[in-house]
Amino acid sequence: MKDFEELDLKVKSWFSEAQNFIFKSLKNKINVSTKTDRTDLVTNVDKEVEKFYISKIKESYPDAKILGEESKKNISHQDEGLLFIIDPIDGTMNFVKQQDDFASMIAIYYNGKPVLGYILEVMKNELYWGGPAFKKVFCNDIQLEQPQDKSLIEGLVQICFPFVLKNEFNAREIAAQSSGLRMYGSAGIEYIKVLEGKCVGYLSKLRTWDYAAGNILANTLGLSVVNIDENKNDVLSSKVVLISTKKTKNEILSIINDNLNS
Amino acid sequence: MKDFEELDLKVKSWFSEAQNFIFKSLKNKINVSTKTDRTDLVTNVDKEVEKFYISKIKESYPDAKILGEESKKNISHQDEGLLFIIDPIDGTMNFVKQQDDFASMIAIYYNGKPVLGYILEVMKNELYWGGPAFKKVFCNDIQLEQPQDKSLIEGLVQICFPFVLKNEFNAREIAAQSSGLRMYGSAGIEYIKVLEGKCVGYLSKLRTWDYAAGNILANTLGLSVVNIDENKNDVLSSKVVLISTKKTKNEILSIINDNLNS
Numbered sequence: 001m002k003d004f005e006e007l008d009l010k011v012k013s014w015f016s017e018a019q020n021f022i023f024k025s026l027k028n029k030i031n032v033s034t035k036t037d038r039t040d041l042v043t044n045v046d047k048e049v050e051k052f053y054i055s056k057i058k059e060s061y062p063d064a065k066i067l068g069e070e071s072k073k074n075i076s077h078q079d080e081g082l083l084f085i086i087d088p089i090d091g092t093m094n095f096v097k098q099q100d101d102f103a104s105m106i107a108i109y110y111n112g113k114p115v116l117g118y119i120l121e122v123m124k125n126e127l128y129w130g131g132p133a134f135k136k137v138f139c140n141d142i143q144l145e146q147p148q149d150k151s152l153i154e155g156l157v158q159i160c161f162p163f164v165l166k167n168e169f170n171a172r173e174i175a176a177q178s179s180g181l182r183m184y185g186s187a188g189i190e191y192i193k194v195l196e197g198k199c200v201g202y203l204s205k206l207r208t209w210d211y212a213a214g215n216i217l218a219n220t221l222g223l224s225v226v227n228i229d230e231n232k233n234d235v236l237s238s239k240v241v242l243i244s245t246k247k248t249k250n251e252i253l254s255i256i257n258d259n260l261n262s
Numbered sequence: 263m264k265d266f267e268e269l270d271l272k273v274k275s276w277f278s279e280a281q282n283f284i285f286k287s288l289k290n291k292i293n294v295s296t297k298t299d300r301t302d303l304v305t306n307v308d309k310e311v312e313k314f315y316i317s318k319i320k321e322s323y324p325d326a327k328i329l330g331e332e333s334k335k336n337i338s339h340q341d342e343g344l345l346f347i348i349d350p351i352d353g354t355m356n357f358v359k360q361q362d363d364f365a366s367m368i369a370i371y372y373n374g375k376p377v378l379g380y381i382l383e384v385m386k387n388e389l390y391w392g393g394p395a396f397k398k399v400f401c402n403d404i405q406l407e408q409p410q411d412k413s414l415i416e417g418l419v420q421i422c423f424p425f426v427l428k429n430e431f432n433a434r435e436i437a438a439q440s441s442g443l444r445m446y447g448s449a450g451i452e453y454i455k456v457l458e459g460k461c462v463g464y465l466s467k468l469r470t471w472d473y474a475a476g477n478i479l480a481n482t483l484g485l486s487v488v489n490i491d492e493n494k495n496d497v498l499s500s501k502v503v504l505i506s507t508k509k510t511k512n513e514i515l516s517i518i519n520d521n522l523n524s
Contacts, residue, residue, distance in 0.1 A: 038441075093441060093442050097417060097460060098460035156360070161443045164426060165438060176427060181426075182447055183444050185418070198359060198360035
Protein backbone atom coordinates (compact mmCIF):
# COMPACT_ATOMS: atom_id res chain seq x y z
CA MET A 1 0.00 0.00 0.00
CA LYS A 2 1.38 3.34 -1.10
CA ASP A 3 1.44 6.46 1.04
CA PHE A 4 -0.97 8.47 -1.11
CA GLU A 5 -0.97 11.42 1.31
CA GLU A 6 2.72 11.94 0.74
CA LEU A 7 2.41 11.39 -3.02
CA ASP A 8 -0.45 13.91 -3.14
CA LEU A 9 1.54 16.59 -1.31
CA LYS A 10 4.47 16.08 -3.66
CA VAL A 11 2.32 16.33 -6.79
CA LYS A 12 0.74 19.55 -5.48
CA SER A 13 4.16 21.06 -4.88
CA TRP A 14 5.14 20.18 -8.48
CA PHE A 15 2.01 21.90 -9.78
CA SER A 16 2.80 24.98 -7.74
CA GLU A 17 6.32 25.16 -9.21
CA ALA A 18 5.08 24.44 -12.73
CA GLN A 19 2.45 27.18 -12.43
CA ASN A 20 5.07 29.75 -11.40
CA PHE A 21 7.19 28.68 -14.34
CA ILE A 22 4.22 29.05 -16.73
CA PHE A 23 3.36 32.51 -15.36
CA LYS A 24 6.96 33.61 -15.91
CA SER A 25 7.07 32.09 -19.39
CA LEU A 26 4.05 34.18 -20.42
CA LYS A 27 6.23 37.29 -20.10
CA ASN A 28 8.66 35.98 -22.74
CA LYS A 29 8.28 35.00 -26.36
CA ILE A 30 6.80 31.52 -26.70
CA ASN A 31 8.29 29.25 -29.38
CA VAL A 32 5.45 27.49 -31.16
CA SER A 33 5.72 24.58 -33.58
CA THR A 34 3.13 22.29 -35.16
CA LYS A 35 2.81 18.51 -34.71
CA THR A 36 0.30 16.45 -36.74
CA ASP A 37 -1.40 19.45 -38.42
CA ARG A 38 -1.53 23.26 -38.31
CA THR A 39 -3.86 23.31 -35.30
CA ASP A 40 -1.90 20.71 -33.26
CA LEU A 41 0.62 22.91 -31.48
CA VAL A 42 3.49 22.41 -29.09
CA THR A 43 5.57 25.11 -27.42
CA ASN A 44 8.83 25.28 -25.52
CA VAL A 45 6.68 25.68 -22.37
CA ASP A 46 4.86 22.36 -22.96
CA LYS A 47 8.22 20.64 -23.34
CA GLU A 48 9.87 22.32 -20.37
CA VAL A 49 6.94 21.69 -18.01
CA GLU A 50 6.84 18.02 -19.04
CA LYS A 51 10.60 17.74 -18.50
CA PHE A 52 10.16 19.32 -15.07
CA TYR A 53 7.40 16.86 -14.04
CA ILE A 54 9.48 13.92 -15.28
CA SER A 55 12.55 15.06 -13.33
CA LYS A 56 10.47 15.43 -10.17
CA ILE A 57 8.85 12.01 -10.60
CA LYS A 58 12.21 10.33 -11.22
CA GLU A 59 13.69 12.02 -8.15
CA SER A 60 10.97 10.72 -5.79
CA TYR A 61 9.80 7.57 -7.59
CA PRO A 62 12.70 6.24 -9.68
CA ASP A 63 10.83 3.01 -10.55
CA ALA A 64 7.63 4.74 -11.75
CA LYS A 65 6.55 4.49 -15.37
CA ILE A 66 5.79 7.77 -17.12
CA LEU A 67 3.64 8.57 -20.14
CA GLY A 68 3.89 12.19 -21.28
CA GLU A 69 2.18 13.95 -24.18
CA GLU A 70 5.48 15.27 -25.48
CA SER A 71 7.51 12.10 -24.82
CA LYS A 72 5.19 9.31 -25.86
CA LYS A 73 5.94 5.70 -25.00
CA ASN A 74 3.55 2.81 -25.33
CA ILE A 75 2.97 1.83 -21.72
CA SER A 76 0.23 -0.40 -20.38
CA HIS A 77 -2.12 0.78 -17.64
CA GLN A 78 -1.75 -2.75 -16.30
CA ASP A 79 1.91 -2.39 -15.32
CA GLU A 80 2.84 -2.94 -11.67
CA GLY A 81 3.82 -0.03 -9.46
CA LEU A 82 3.23 3.63 -10.17
CA LEU A 83 2.31 5.06 -13.58
CA PHE A 84 2.15 8.84 -14.15
CA ILE A 85 0.31 10.20 -17.20
CA ILE A 86 1.24 13.81 -17.90
CA ASP A 87 -0.32 16.57 -20.00
CA PRO A 88 1.96 19.54 -19.29
CA ILE A 89 -0.24 22.09 -21.12
CA ASP A 90 -3.70 20.99 -22.18
CA GLY A 91 -5.29 23.45 -24.60
CA THR A 92 -1.99 24.58 -26.12
CA MET A 93 -3.91 26.57 -28.78
CA ASN A 94 -5.62 28.60 -26.02
CA PHE A 95 -2.29 28.96 -24.23
CA VAL A 96 -0.73 30.42 -27.41
CA LYS A 97 -3.67 32.53 -28.64
CA GLN A 98 -5.34 33.56 -25.37
CA GLN A 99 -2.86 33.01 -22.55
CA ASP A 100 -5.98 31.77 -20.83
CA ASP A 101 -8.31 28.74 -20.58
CA PHE A 102 -5.65 26.03 -20.45
CA ALA A 103 -4.79 23.32 -17.91
CA SER A 104 -1.95 21.18 -16.66
CA MET A 105 -2.88 17.59 -15.78
CA ILE A 106 -1.45 14.51 -14.11
CA ALA A 107 -3.12 11.12 -13.64
CA ILE A 108 -1.67 8.44 -11.37
CA TYR A 109 -2.25 4.69 -11.59
CA TYR A 110 -1.00 2.14 -9.05
CA ASN A 111 -0.74 -1.55 -9.94
CA GLY A 112 -2.93 -0.94 -12.97
CA LYS A 113 -5.65 0.92 -11.10
CA PRO A 114 -6.42 4.67 -11.18
CA VAL A 115 -5.69 6.31 -7.83
CA LEU A 116 -5.35 10.08 -8.27
CA GLY A 117 -6.18 12.73 -10.87
CA TYR A 118 -5.21 16.41 -11.04
CA ILE A 119 -6.39 19.21 -13.34
CA LEU A 120 -4.88 22.64 -12.68
CA GLU A 121 -6.84 25.53 -14.23
CA VAL A 122 -3.63 27.52 -14.48
CA MET A 123 -4.80 31.14 -14.85
CA LYS A 124 -7.58 30.81 -12.25
CA ASN A 125 -5.23 29.03 -9.83
CA GLU A 126 -7.80 26.28 -9.27
CA LEU A 127 -6.56 22.73 -8.73
CA TYR A 128 -9.14 19.97 -9.14
CA TRP A 129 -7.82 16.85 -7.45
CA GLY A 130 -8.85 13.56 -5.89
CA GLY A 131 -9.64 10.02 -6.89
CA PRO A 132 -10.13 6.52 -5.50
CA ALA A 133 -7.17 7.01 -3.11
CA PHE A 134 -9.26 9.56 -1.18
CA LYS A 135 -12.74 8.71 -2.50
CA LYS A 136 -13.32 12.46 -2.86
CA VAL A 137 -12.76 15.31 -5.31
CA PHE A 138 -11.75 18.83 -4.37
CA CYS A 139 -11.27 22.22 -5.99
CA ASN A 140 -8.39 23.62 -3.96
CA ASP A 141 -9.66 23.05 -0.38
CA ILE A 142 -13.35 22.77 -1.17
CA GLN A 143 -14.87 19.31 -1.61
CA LEU A 144 -17.03 18.96 -4.72
CA GLU A 145 -20.44 17.38 -4.45
CA GLN A 146 -21.75 14.96 -7.03
CA PRO A 147 -23.44 17.06 -9.75
CA GLN A 148 -27.22 16.76 -10.03
CA ASP A 149 -28.31 14.05 -12.47
CA LYS A 150 -29.65 16.47 -15.10
CA SER A 151 -31.06 15.64 -18.53
CA LEU A 152 -29.53 16.88 -21.77
CA ILE A 153 -32.42 19.32 -22.30
CA GLU A 154 -31.70 20.86 -18.90
CA GLY A 155 -28.04 21.51 -19.46
CA LEU A 156 -25.22 22.90 -21.56
CA VAL A 157 -23.23 20.39 -23.58
CA GLN A 158 -19.66 20.49 -24.91
CA ILE A 159 -18.75 18.76 -28.17
CA CYS A 160 -15.45 19.03 -30.04
CA PHE A 161 -15.59 21.03 -33.29
CA PRO A 162 -14.66 18.16 -35.71
CA PHE A 163 -17.76 16.19 -34.62
CA VAL A 164 -20.01 19.22 -35.16
CA LEU A 165 -18.34 20.08 -38.48
CA LYS A 166 -18.87 16.59 -39.92
CA ASN A 167 -21.92 15.76 -37.81
CA GLU A 168 -20.12 12.68 -36.50
CA PHE A 169 -22.01 10.87 -33.71
CA ASN A 170 -25.08 12.93 -34.64
CA ALA A 171 -23.34 15.81 -32.84
CA ARG A 172 -25.61 18.55 -34.19
CA GLU A 173 -28.73 16.79 -32.95
CA ILE A 174 -27.15 16.29 -29.52
CA ALA A 175 -26.37 20.01 -29.37
CA ALA A 176 -29.83 20.98 -30.65
CA GLN A 177 -31.53 18.93 -27.91
CA SER A 178 -29.44 20.55 -25.15
CA SER A 179 -29.82 23.99 -23.54
CA GLY A 180 -26.83 25.14 -25.55
CA LEU A 181 -23.49 24.17 -27.06
CA ARG A 182 -20.21 25.37 -25.59
CA MET A 183 -16.66 24.99 -26.92
CA TYR A 184 -13.75 26.02 -24.70
CA GLY A 185 -10.87 24.38 -26.56
CA SER A 186 -9.25 22.54 -23.64
CA ALA A 187 -10.23 19.07 -22.44
CA GLY A 188 -9.13 20.03 -18.92
CA ILE A 189 -11.40 23.09 -18.85
CA GLU A 190 -14.23 21.04 -20.38
CA TYR A 191 -13.87 18.25 -17.79
CA ILE A 192 -13.97 20.91 -15.05
CA LYS A 193 -17.28 22.26 -16.44
CA VAL A 194 -18.81 18.77 -16.04
CA LEU A 195 -17.22 18.16 -12.61
CA GLU A 196 -18.66 21.50 -11.41
CA GLY A 197 -22.12 20.65 -12.79
CA LYS A 198 -21.92 23.70 -15.10
CA CYS A 199 -22.31 21.49 -18.19
CA VAL A 200 -24.14 18.15 -18.34
CA GLY A 201 -21.70 16.51 -20.74
CA TYR A 202 -18.57 16.58 -22.86
CA LEU A 203 -18.15 14.50 -26.02
CA SER A 204 -14.77 14.50 -27.75
CA LYS A 205 -12.03 12.44 -29.36
CA LEU A 206 -9.18 12.43 -26.90
CA ARG A 207 -5.81 10.85 -26.25
CA THR A 208 -4.75 9.25 -22.98
CA TRP A 209 -3.13 12.38 -21.48
CA ASP A 210 -6.26 14.42 -22.34
CA TYR A 211 -8.72 12.16 -20.52
CA ALA A 212 -6.74 10.23 -17.88
CA ALA A 213 -6.94 12.74 -15.00
CA GLY A 214 -10.46 13.92 -15.87
CA ASN A 215 -11.85 10.40 -16.05
CA ILE A 216 -10.47 9.59 -12.60
CA LEU A 217 -12.11 12.70 -11.12
CA ALA A 218 -15.39 12.17 -13.00
CA ASN A 219 -15.63 8.52 -11.90
CA THR A 220 -14.93 9.46 -8.29
CA LEU A 221 -17.72 12.06 -8.40
CA GLY A 222 -20.25 9.47 -9.63
CA LEU A 223 -20.42 10.84 -13.18
CA SER A 224 -20.67 8.57 -16.20
CA VAL A 225 -17.50 7.96 -18.25
CA VAL A 226 -17.90 5.90 -21.42
CA ASN A 227 -15.90 5.15 -24.54
CA ILE A 228 -18.17 5.46 -27.56
CA ASP A 229 -16.05 3.90 -30.29
CA GLU A 230 -14.65 0.43 -30.75
CA ASN A 231 -12.49 -0.99 -28.00
CA LYS A 232 -8.97 0.26 -28.39
CA ASN A 233 -6.45 -1.08 -25.93
CA ASP A 234 -3.49 0.82 -27.27
CA VAL A 235 -2.79 3.56 -24.72
CA LEU A 236 -1.51 5.91 -27.45
CA SER A 237 -4.55 5.83 -29.76
CA SER A 238 -7.39 8.35 -29.62
CA LYS A 239 -10.68 7.41 -28.00
CA VAL A 240 -14.13 8.94 -28.30
CA VAL A 241 -15.06 9.75 -24.72
CA LEU A 242 -18.36 10.92 -23.22
CA ILE A 243 -18.29 12.33 -19.69
CA SER A 244 -21.71 13.29 -18.43
CA THR A 245 -24.47 12.87 -15.93
CA LYS A 246 -26.11 9.45 -16.07
CA LYS A 247 -29.36 10.76 -17.58
CA THR A 248 -27.47 12.69 -20.24
CA LYS A 249 -25.39 9.62 -21.08
CA ASN A 250 -28.49 7.56 -21.86
CA GLU A 251 -29.98 10.36 -23.94
CA ILE A 252 -26.80 11.03 -25.91
CA LEU A 253 -26.21 7.32 -26.57
CA SER A 254 -29.77 7.03 -27.80
CA ILE A 255 -29.30 10.02 -30.18
CA ILE A 256 -26.07 8.47 -31.48
CA ASN A 257 -27.77 5.09 -32.01
CA ASP A 258 -30.80 6.64 -33.71
CA ASN A 259 -28.38 7.99 -36.24
CA LEU A 260 -26.57 4.69 -36.73
CA ASN A 261 -29.85 2.83 -37.20
CA SER A 262 -31.48 5.34 -39.55
CA MET B 263 -21.40 69.26 -24.23
CA LYS B 264 -22.04 66.73 -21.51
CA ASP B 265 -19.79 66.08 -18.54
CA PHE B 266 -18.77 62.55 -19.50
CA GLU B 267 -16.36 62.21 -16.58
CA GLU B 268 -19.22 62.59 -14.13
CA LEU B 269 -21.50 60.32 -16.17
CA ASP B 270 -18.75 57.68 -16.29
CA LEU B 271 -18.23 57.74 -12.53
CA LYS B 272 -21.96 57.38 -11.95
CA VAL B 273 -22.28 54.43 -14.33
CA LYS B 274 -19.34 52.68 -12.64
CA SER B 275 -20.98 53.12 -9.23
CA TRP B 276 -24.19 51.56 -10.63
CA PHE B 277 -22.23 48.57 -11.92
CA SER B 278 -20.58 48.15 -8.55
CA GLU B 279 -23.97 48.09 -6.80
CA ALA B 280 -25.49 45.80 -9.44
CA GLN B 281 -22.58 43.37 -9.11
CA ASN B 282 -23.03 43.14 -5.34
CA PHE B 283 -26.72 42.50 -5.87
CA ILE B 284 -25.97 39.74 -8.41
CA PHE B 285 -23.45 38.08 -6.07
CA LYS B 286 -26.04 38.07 -3.28
CA SER B 287 -28.74 36.77 -5.61
CA LEU B 288 -26.57 33.74 -6.49
CA LYS B 289 -27.02 32.52 -2.90
CA ASN B 290 -30.79 32.38 -3.32
CA LYS B 291 -33.07 30.46 -5.62
CA ILE B 292 -33.28 32.11 -9.02
CA ASN B 293 -36.71 32.25 -10.68
CA VAL B 294 -36.33 31.35 -14.33
CA SER B 295 -38.90 31.75 -17.09
CA THR B 296 -38.71 31.46 -20.86
CA LYS B 297 -39.35 34.18 -23.44
CA THR B 298 -39.45 33.41 -27.19
CA ASP B 299 -38.35 29.75 -26.87
CA ARG B 300 -37.03 27.23 -24.33
CA THR B 301 -33.44 28.55 -24.58
CA ASP B 302 -34.38 32.24 -24.32
CA LEU B 303 -34.43 32.76 -20.56
CA VAL B 304 -35.15 35.57 -18.18
CA THR B 305 -34.80 35.54 -14.40
CA ASN B 306 -35.91 37.70 -11.51
CA VAL B 307 -32.29 38.91 -11.35
CA ASP B 308 -32.34 40.19 -14.97
CA LYS B 309 -35.53 42.09 -14.18
CA GLU B 310 -34.37 43.49 -10.85
CA VAL B 311 -30.98 44.62 -12.19
CA GLU B 312 -32.66 46.35 -15.13
CA LYS B 313 -35.10 48.04 -12.76
CA PHE B 314 -32.19 49.18 -10.63
CA TYR B 315 -30.31 50.69 -13.62
CA ILE B 316 -33.46 52.45 -14.80
CA SER B 317 -34.12 53.93 -11.36
CA LYS B 318 -30.53 55.21 -11.17
CA ILE B 319 -30.69 56.72 -14.67
CA LYS B 320 -34.00 58.44 -13.94
CA GLU B 321 -32.64 59.84 -10.68
CA SER B 322 -29.62 61.49 -12.36
CA TYR B 323 -30.86 62.02 -15.92
CA PRO B 324 -34.65 62.36 -15.81
CA ASP B 325 -34.84 63.35 -19.52
CA ALA B 326 -32.76 60.43 -20.80
CA LYS B 327 -34.30 57.79 -23.05
CA ILE B 328 -33.85 54.18 -21.98
CA LEU B 329 -33.92 50.94 -23.96
CA GLY B 330 -33.70 47.82 -21.78
CA GLU B 331 -33.74 44.17 -22.80
CA GLU B 332 -36.53 43.42 -20.35
CA SER B 333 -38.53 46.62 -20.97
CA LYS B 334 -38.37 47.04 -24.72
CA LYS B 335 -39.48 50.25 -26.42
CA ASN B 336 -38.85 51.23 -29.98
CA ILE B 337 -36.50 54.16 -29.58
CA SER B 338 -34.37 55.73 -32.29
CA HIS B 339 -30.61 56.10 -31.88
CA GLN B 340 -31.11 59.49 -33.53
CA ASP B 341 -33.02 61.01 -30.62
CA GLU B 342 -31.60 64.13 -28.99
CA GLY B 343 -30.05 64.01 -25.52
CA LEU B 344 -28.93 60.90 -23.68
CA LEU B 345 -29.95 57.35 -24.62
CA PHE B 346 -29.04 54.39 -22.37
CA ILE B 347 -29.19 50.85 -23.79
CA ILE B 348 -29.20 48.23 -21.04
CA ASP B 349 -28.53 44.49 -20.96
CA PRO B 350 -28.84 43.69 -17.26
CA ILE B 351 -27.61 40.06 -17.60
CA ASP B 352 -26.12 39.04 -20.92
CA GLY B 353 -25.72 35.27 -21.19
CA THR B 354 -28.70 34.48 -18.96
CA MET B 355 -28.38 30.77 -19.85
CA ASN B 356 -24.81 30.77 -18.47
CA PHE B 357 -26.00 32.74 -15.44
CA VAL B 358 -28.65 30.10 -14.74
CA LYS B 359 -26.65 26.94 -15.60
CA GLN B 360 -23.10 27.97 -14.68
CA GLN B 361 -23.31 31.00 -12.41
CA ASP B 362 -20.35 32.05 -14.53
CA ASP B 363 -19.44 33.54 -17.93
CA PHE B 364 -22.10 36.25 -18.07
CA ALA B 365 -21.97 40.03 -18.36
CA SER B 366 -23.89 43.19 -17.55
CA MET B 367 -23.77 45.91 -20.21
CA ILE B 368 -24.70 49.54 -20.75
CA ALA B 369 -24.23 51.62 -23.91
CA ILE B 370 -24.69 55.38 -23.94
CA TYR B 371 -25.56 57.57 -26.94
CA TYR B 372 -25.66 61.38 -26.89
CA ASN B 373 -27.52 63.32 -29.59
CA GLY B 374 -27.64 60.18 -31.73
CA LYS B 375 -23.92 59.37 -31.45
CA PRO B 376 -22.29 56.59 -29.40
CA VAL B 377 -20.23 57.99 -26.52
CA LEU B 378 -19.60 55.28 -23.91
CA GLY B 379 -19.80 51.49 -23.66
CA TYR B 380 -19.50 49.20 -20.62
CA ILE B 381 -19.22 45.41 -20.36
CA LEU B 382 -18.86 44.02 -16.84
CA GLU B 383 -17.53 40.43 -16.70
CA VAL B 384 -19.38 39.92 -13.46
CA MET B 385 -17.66 36.88 -11.88
CA LYS B 386 -14.14 38.03 -12.82
CA ASN B 387 -14.89 41.58 -11.63
CA GLU B 388 -13.52 43.01 -14.87
CA LEU B 389 -15.16 46.14 -16.29
CA TYR B 390 -14.39 46.92 -19.93
CA TRP B 391 -15.25 50.56 -20.57
CA GLY B 392 -14.53 53.51 -22.83
CA GLY B 393 -15.67 54.95 -26.12
CA PRO B 394 -15.53 58.08 -28.25
CA ALA B 395 -16.02 60.28 -25.14
CA PHE B 396 -12.53 59.26 -23.96
CA LYS B 397 -11.11 57.87 -27.24
CA LYS B 398 -9.75 54.95 -25.20
CA VAL B 399 -10.83 51.55 -23.87
CA PHE B 400 -9.88 50.14 -20.47
CA CYS B 401 -10.20 46.91 -18.51
CA ASN B 402 -10.60 48.24 -14.97
CA ASP B 403 -7.63 50.66 -14.75
CA ILE B 404 -5.55 49.19 -17.57
CA GLN B 405 -5.79 50.74 -21.02
CA LEU B 406 -6.26 48.19 -23.82
CA GLU B 407 -4.12 48.43 -26.91
CA GLN B 408 -5.55 47.88 -30.37
CA PRO B 409 -5.37 44.10 -31.05
CA GLN B 410 -2.91 42.97 -33.72
CA ASP B 411 -4.47 42.80 -37.18
CA LYS B 412 -4.39 38.98 -37.40
CA SER B 413 -5.76 36.78 -40.19
CA LEU B 414 -8.50 34.22 -39.66
CA ILE B 415 -6.01 31.35 -40.01
CA GLU B 416 -3.93 32.83 -37.19
CA GLY B 417 -6.73 33.15 -34.68
CA LEU B 418 -9.64 31.65 -32.80
CA VAL B 419 -13.11 32.56 -34.05
CA GLN B 420 -16.48 32.67 -32.28
CA ILE B 421 -19.70 31.90 -34.15
CA CYS B 422 -23.16 31.46 -32.64
CA PHE B 423 -24.49 27.88 -32.63
CA PRO B 424 -27.52 28.42 -34.93
CA PHE B 425 -25.22 29.53 -37.79
CA VAL B 426 -23.01 26.46 -37.34
CA LEU B 427 -26.01 24.14 -37.01
CA LYS B 428 -27.60 25.33 -40.28
CA ASN B 429 -24.33 26.40 -41.91
CA GLU B 430 -25.75 29.88 -42.36
CA PHE B 431 -23.21 32.41 -43.69
CA ASN B 432 -20.93 29.47 -44.57
CA ALA B 433 -20.19 29.30 -40.84
CA ARG B 434 -18.57 25.86 -40.92
CA GLU B 435 -16.09 26.93 -43.59
CA ILE B 436 -15.23 30.07 -41.59
CA ALA B 437 -14.57 27.93 -38.52
CA ALA B 438 -12.59 25.35 -40.52
CA GLN B 439 -10.28 28.07 -41.90
CA SER B 440 -9.56 29.51 -38.42
CA SER B 441 -7.25 28.18 -35.72
CA GLY B 442 -10.29 26.94 -33.84
CA LEU B 443 -13.94 27.58 -33.01
CA ARG B 444 -15.01 28.77 -29.58
CA MET B 445 -18.52 29.21 -28.14
CA TYR B 446 -18.91 30.91 -24.75
CA GLY B 447 -22.64 31.62 -24.80
CA SER B 448 -22.56 35.33 -23.91
CA ALA B 449 -22.17 38.18 -26.40
CA GLY B 450 -20.47 40.25 -23.70
CA ILE B 451 -17.87 37.55 -23.01
CA GLU B 452 -17.40 37.03 -26.77
CA TYR B 453 -16.89 40.76 -27.40
CA ILE B 454 -14.31 40.81 -24.60
CA LYS B 455 -12.38 37.96 -26.29
CA VAL B 456 -12.09 40.10 -29.46
CA LEU B 457 -11.28 43.32 -27.54
CA GLU B 458 -8.49 41.47 -25.73
CA GLY B 459 -7.09 40.05 -28.99
CA LYS B 460 -7.76 36.49 -27.70
CA CYS B 461 -10.08 35.76 -30.64
CA VAL B 462 -9.88 37.35 -34.10
CA GLY B 463 -13.62 37.53 -34.63
CA TYR B 464 -17.18 37.00 -33.46
CA LEU B 465 -20.09 36.37 -35.82
CA SER B 466 -23.59 36.23 -34.39
CA LYS B 467 -27.19 37.34 -34.70
CA LEU B 468 -27.71 39.90 -31.99
CA ARG B 469 -30.21 42.41 -30.71
CA THR B 470 -29.44 46.03 -29.84
CA TRP B 471 -28.73 45.44 -26.12
CA ASP B 472 -26.38 42.53 -27.04
CA TYR B 473 -24.16 44.55 -29.38
CA ALA B 474 -24.55 48.24 -28.43
CA ALA B 475 -21.84 48.45 -25.73
CA GLY B 476 -19.48 46.00 -27.47
CA ASN B 477 -19.67 47.82 -30.80
CA ILE B 478 -18.77 51.13 -29.14
CA LEU B 479 -15.71 49.54 -27.47
CA ALA B 480 -14.68 47.61 -30.62
CA ASN B 481 -14.92 50.73 -32.81
CA THR B 482 -12.91 52.79 -30.34
CA LEU B 483 -10.16 50.11 -30.35
CA GLY B 484 -9.91 50.24 -34.16
CA LEU B 485 -11.57 46.87 -34.71
CA SER B 486 -13.96 46.25 -37.58
CA VAL B 487 -17.71 46.24 -36.83
CA VAL B 488 -20.03 45.33 -39.71
CA ASN B 489 -23.65 44.32 -40.17
CA ILE B 490 -23.78 41.38 -42.56
CA ASP B 491 -27.46 41.20 -43.36
CA GLU B 492 -29.80 43.66 -45.04
CA ASN B 493 -30.07 47.12 -43.60
CA LYS B 494 -32.48 47.09 -40.67
CA ASN B 495 -33.14 50.43 -39.05
CA ASP B 496 -35.55 49.13 -36.44
CA VAL B 497 -33.66 49.24 -33.14
CA LEU B 498 -35.56 46.22 -31.83
CA SER B 499 -34.85 43.79 -34.67
CA SER B 500 -31.93 41.30 -34.69
CA LYS B 501 -28.86 42.05 -36.76
CA VAL B 502 -26.09 39.77 -37.97
CA VAL B 503 -22.96 41.38 -36.61
CA LEU B 504 -19.29 40.62 -37.28
CA ILE B 505 -16.71 42.10 -34.91
CA SER B 506 -13.16 41.27 -35.92
CA THR B 507 -9.75 42.40 -36.94
CA LYS B 508 -9.70 44.11 -40.35
CA LYS B 509 -7.89 41.21 -42.07
CA THR B 510 -10.32 38.69 -40.62
CA LYS B 511 -13.28 40.82 -41.72
CA ASN B 512 -12.16 40.71 -45.36
CA GLU B 513 -11.53 36.97 -45.21
CA ILE B 514 -14.85 36.15 -43.53
CA LEU B 515 -16.82 38.37 -45.94
CA SER B 516 -15.10 36.64 -48.83
CA ILE B 517 -16.00 33.16 -47.44
CA ILE B 518 -19.61 34.30 -46.99
CA ASN B 519 -19.75 35.69 -50.55
CA ASP B 520 -18.13 32.59 -52.06
CA ASN B 521 -21.03 30.68 -50.62
CA LEU B 522 -23.65 33.10 -51.94
CA ASN B 523 -22.13 33.02 -55.43
CA SER B 524 -21.62 29.26 -55.70
